[in-house]
Ligand code: NAD
């Protein structure tokens with residue numbers, strides 16, 4: 001298939017581009033490298049030393065003989081998106097190209113507006129370009145489990161059937177997102193569903209849980225193909241942060257009680273889910289929603305698991321409960337359905353089997369690059385960003401890097 005990967009220089013997109021290329025598909029990466037700029041803005045860097053995209057692609061080509069096309073540009077620019085669609089003529093577009101950090105979206109007004117404009121306008125441009133130029137193309141959009149929030153009932157896959165005053169209907173599952181970022185995904189979902197209905201587009205919205213791990217068969221082939229591993233307080237996700245903390249003997253930062261429960265999946269399952277969805281497209285006019293995660297854990301369960309496995313690695317792991325900088329339920333019911341991708345053939349990798357090799361050992365290997373200043377949360381949902389984080393402790397020369405538009 002001809003598959004365009006929007007956001008292919010990012011964490012999920014890079015692993016997906018290589019995986020689908022290795023399977024023989026024709027791949028194009030579309031990216032404007034804004035994710036790398038956010039690192040400069042915040043004065044942080046990925047634990048793993050990622051290489052520039054041209055170097056990554058050259059090494060991939062040398063190792064496999066497969067080339068990946070690139071289109072460098074901003075998807076909030078409609079002319080750019082239209083030129084990509086008309087030049088590459090994709091059969092499927094996988095849309096990862098959004099600002100994906102909840103804390104980043106909560107820094108202040110400017111970052112909230114940037115997040116929602118970047119995400120909602122980018123997706124609208126894609127929808128209009130597909131309608132005009134490639135109406136049969138399957139849109140595969142990365143949503144998030146956080147769109148649903150943490151309701152006190154079971155979470156269905158996208159839709160719920162309700163009996164109300166003697167009548168019955170199947171409607172989108174209620175959304176209770178917990179940040180301006182998560183809200184942007186809800187806005188996207190509504191826009192995509194609407195355009196499937198009015199224009200007959202075909203789309204799959206993947207409500208993905210928190211992704212972990214850096215290791216896939218393809219990125220393992222060469223150090224130059226290594227993927228991101230974010231552990232800072234803004235872009236670092238909870239498992240990455242805990243593993244980096246364990247690697248240098250800093251107490252694990254459980255926010256509040258630690259009963260916050262989320263769906264999780266291995267990056268190898270992300271890439272396989274995308275392949276499954278590409279090979280099993282939605283019908284014209286169909287808007288599907290799949291919940292894309294494999295296991296659910298509370299934050300405290302994760303911390304205890306890391307403490308347990310770290311004993312065998314001679315790491316001294318302590319667990320701290322620090323005040324939760326977010327406004328979220330710290331203990332709650334959570335039971336989210338996730339059977340549709342399994343029904344299509346997904347065979348999950350389990351955290352218990354990958355925690356050491358795919359996470360803790362990677363953190364240990366690069367532990368000289370860990371900056372402990374990245375562990376204390378600087379963004380608070382109630383007040384925004386703590387002004388202390390103004391200068392990069394790692395690369396001070398970049399502290400003056402430009403703010404996002
Ligand atoms: P990432 O930040 O690593 O990658 C996103 C990529 O998109 C970056 O390379 C960035 O430069 C690019 N991009 C962003 N805005 C762009 C624009 N306007 N034009 C062109 N390129 C642009 O993020 P990720 O972790 O790979 O996440 C990918 C997608 O999956 C996001 O939509 C995210 O919301 C979703 N998701 C991620 C996770 C996770 O745990 N990482 C979980 C659930 C959902």
Ligand code: USQ
Pocket residue numbers: 100101102103143144145146147208209210211235236237238239241253254255256258260262263299326328
């Ligand atoms: N948390 C801690 N300690 C930490 C960091 C986080 O207890 O040091 C807690 C948070 O308060 C939260 C939970 O861990 O309750 C998850 O936080 P996270 O930063 O790992 O993930 P989140 O903000 O939810 O966002 C990530 C991705 C986002 C994606 C989302 C999937 O950054 O792009 O959409 O996971 S989901 O959570 O299902 O919405």
